[in-house]
Amino acid sequence: MSWLDETMVGFDTETTGVSTAHDRIVTAAILTRTGGETTTRTWLIDPGVEIPARATEVHGITTEHAREHGVQPSTALDEIAAILAAAMGAGFPLVAFNAQFDLSILESELARHGLPSLASRLPGGEVAPVVDPLVLDRHLDRYRRGPRKLINMCEHYGVAVVADDLHAADADVAATLDLLPAMAARHRALGTVELADLQGQQVEAHRVWATEFASWLRSKGRTDDLPRPEWPVCV
Template sequence: MSWLHETLVGFDLETTGTETAESRIVTAALVEAKGGEVVRQRDWLADPGVPIPAEAAAIHGISTERAVAEGRPVAEVADEVAAALCEYWRAGIQVVVFNAAFDLSLLSAELRRHGLPSLDRRLDGAPPGPVLDPLTVDRAVDKYRKGSRTLQSACAVYGVELADAHRAGSDALAALRVGLALARKYPGEVGGLAPAELHRRQVGWHAAWAGGLQEWLRKGKEPQAVVDGSWPLRVTADTTTG
């Protein structure tokens, strides 16, 4: 039976910023679904321990005041989210993360910051996975499509409803459904592959994309540009783009 009909888990973070090494978790969500229909959803609100910039609050709707008043310590949230993710991976369940290199790298940075076990340590030395990143897959299977590659854009292209963008639960579910839509549209490259093989191919796809982008940037106004090609966790703390 295809994994399209099995349990998948959508994961998303909303944060204080866009730099994985410095930004902090504000909200997190894990959405467990079967056939795209929600079975279970878990949500977290964290007090990140630093002020939430106004521009970030305008996107996800969480102010510093609310996070302090209603959120739990970010270390507790990061620990619980990491534990839940690793429980799914140990069971062989695919975790769907749009732009996985951002969310998983930021979570990993939070774990280091607070002296908590890393993802691979929690997995007895195994790397995190299987992961399905609709952004990485979309770039590979529809390489020459013009326009942005945001989650909102992907939802429009693949006919997925995104009712409340930039809310962790909504984004996690939308990413999961985009992943399913990609699998249905591209059975040979995506849907027909075992989760472990699809994960392996995404490592190569992301590296190829990053290498192409880095080359293009260096030919232009950023001759020293570095785009980290590692996936689903970045090796470098942050990259020029992406």
């Protein structure tokens, strides 16, 4: 039986911005899918800082709404890390689209609030197993032109989504979990590789992509916000 037929745990965040070191998590979702059954856990967090209007345009959460209805970060972050660590510790893959961002900002937030890191909660301190459809798609279909945002990849692999629903953490996770079997139907090797081997392949695939893309950006005179080669976490 393929790991695609076993339990998978999807994870996504919506944040105050795109810096994993300095921005904060505003919402998070964890979906646990076993066969045809899915359980969902979501969090609305008061990040303790102003939510920029640009971020609100993406996910719809205002500073006022988060302050009134959100939970304290330390409570939510500890719950999130505990659930993810328990899942990965049991051998279930954590599935996240652009996992490097979500896992890195989670680790930064845990450190900011004096909580144990996700890595420290796992055997050997390794955040694994992780499955990232973005990393896999860049590797398996390297020369395909066009953007590779979640909506683009759902369209490419024939996954039905409601575009207006995306950028809500739970909708993004559901779409990401639906995306994996669609990718595996086109790239058969995905379903046969062992998770431990897939982890190593993604680490190398991301390193190659990040190194080559950073080199291209530098050739164009762009030196800010270069992609980091570490995966699935860089802190």
